[in-house]
Amino acid sequence: MSDISQQLVDQIADARDTGGRLAILGHNSKQGFRGQSAGERFSTCDHHGIIDYEPGDLVLTARSGTPLVEIEALLADHGQCLGFEPPRFQPLRFSATDPANLEEPLIQGLGTLGGVVASGVSGPRRPWVGAVRDFVLGVSMVNGLAQRLHFGGQLIKNVAGFDVPRLMSGSMGSLGLMLDISVRVLPIRPVDLTLQLEMSLAAAMKKMIELQRQPLPLSGLVYHQGILSVRLSGTEQGVASAESIIGGDHLVDGAQWWNGLRDHRWDYFLQPEPLWRLSLAAATPLPGFYKADADDDWLIDWGGAQRWYRGDVCSEQLHDYVAEHGGHMSCFRGPMADQELRLGDRNLLPLHQQIKTAFDPPNVFDGSRAKVA
Template identity: 40%
Template sequence: MASPQHPALAALIDRVRTAQERATPLAVAGHGSKCFYGGPVVGEPLDTTALAGISSYEPTELVVTARAGTPIVELEAALAERGQHLPFEPPRFAGGPGGRGTVGGMVATGLSGPARASAGAVRDHVLGATLLNGRGQVLSFGGQVIKNVAGYDVSRLLCGSMGVLGVILEVSLKVLPVAPATATLRFEIDEAAALERINRWGGQPLPIGASAWWAGMLVVRLRGARAAVEAAAVSLSARFGGERIDDALAEGFWRGLRDHDDEFFVKARAAVASNSGAALWRLSLPATAAPLALHGEQMIEWGGAQRWWCTAQSAASVREAAQQLGGHATLFHGADKSQGVFTPLAAPLDRIHRELKREFDPAGIFNRGRLYPDL
């Protein structure tokens, strides 16, 4: 980690201490590519992009440590040179300069891409983190190997915290080698049959790395050893009539799904911007949950566990539909956030959130309302 004398870190510490003294709210962000997500942005901007760069990288140990302002694309480029990658495929978005989401924002939002169901989430790959708390103190948690994580795992607690606990300064991540082979197949099939089929395949020794269903088409990505991928592709095509997609075309599809610039997400953002009352919801459900009875347009990922809905139905009705199937709903894109972005917490969890907030940020200066309206 850069020393406190590092100009960028020293400036952040000074800003935080001044804000604490004056009870001035701060809006922590990198390139701002994910400012649409979560509650409204409140406070003076606290820019982390000056604190950038890879602190250490041990390819043989599959561990990289990067500062918060490091663009994800730059980190991935360095990993690619050694045949490695971020297996959870974090979205990079196009909202910031060059569409470059940062490492800090990646962890703070906790968002993962198409491979999440097979490779794990962001939090599963965070080994350690350094945080600047609301008192202006630099704290380190975890380490650079999994066995160093003991007790309360604060570094993973930061994943999805929306920056309300402090300024993420640096993160150590577990990385993996890029798989030697991939293949993508598509099947014309309705929603119910697609859910049944992808879950049945999930219980078989098939190298399924990602899946997506939209508008009557199930798309499956196989990833792993070349022999295993080829055998599975031939078997699924022969038994279920799957059509193999050209590798270049398939790569573009998965990249668009990951970065939310494919047709479904473009149409959803346009619907939200049209002031028609539509919103894009992200529903987390048991993978085997039945199809949802909502109005609008849907896209399904993660073997049925993540279901995107672009709908004009009320927040209450969307959340109730998700709850009935054993899940919850998050408002991903929407003009009206008056009903909250994230599912309201039960009383015990709400108390834990508030106690953590008071411990790390006693003056309540960081990202007010980004996670919950009064947090």
């Protein structure tokens, strides 16, 4: 456990004065996500430690380099968790000579709190409890001028000043270095039960909408390889009563199964081809190019609102489909992961550029992984 914030501030000041470029990295567990970093590697790993945790306040404050596994272990001791189920990726390295083969990954760890917030990636529980940005309550940070700033606090209710803590979420290290972060935590529900129902993709899309319109204790709704998996979380009585409505077969060892999805350890995710992520309203119809015999190209998560695609449809067709329905998409992993994110509105590009400048006037922080178009 160490606080090296002054050292980090000094390094930023040095980069500011010498025209340096810093690429903030934690464990690098999301290597390749949103492309490659450029600039001097600027590690948060030694800025480490849980600063404050009060279970009754549902809040934990930790330094940005604190490993997720350490935070989750402490929370679990008190029957709590990070509700948004942040993924704990292991970086993949595909062999340059034989792209179909995986090389031994360079693993430093399974992610840090700073990396989780900066990437803005949330897991399967997201539609029912909120995304990582919804859990970020406060940050201490350093902007490109090497100024230490504190925004937000330790409470869910806080309307003093612009909401910078949530802006930092998903900004991929381009706006500043987060020193410490306060996040809301949630109680682990007494019972988790996963029910599985066999059906086609089209039928599952309908079923997911139907289930989400009912007041059920849902905490996961995913379709993959012909099976709709429904996770329920609540009291024993609440879950049992919901089960009687939904039916299906019990999944044994559900926790491990959901972790495989959350951490992208399924074979579906471990392929060299581009993995596309589509963010759409849950009931958005499947695209015209969808073919009934290609169900397995898709993995539908978040009850239909997060769709993974791994087929041979060209990216422009996907882009057109997503744009038509007001959503957005990105190449999450694979050869095209460094593509710029397309913003839906042409006015947003200058706004993004100016926000970057507002936080980082000397352009100290690498923005390669926050590219937009």
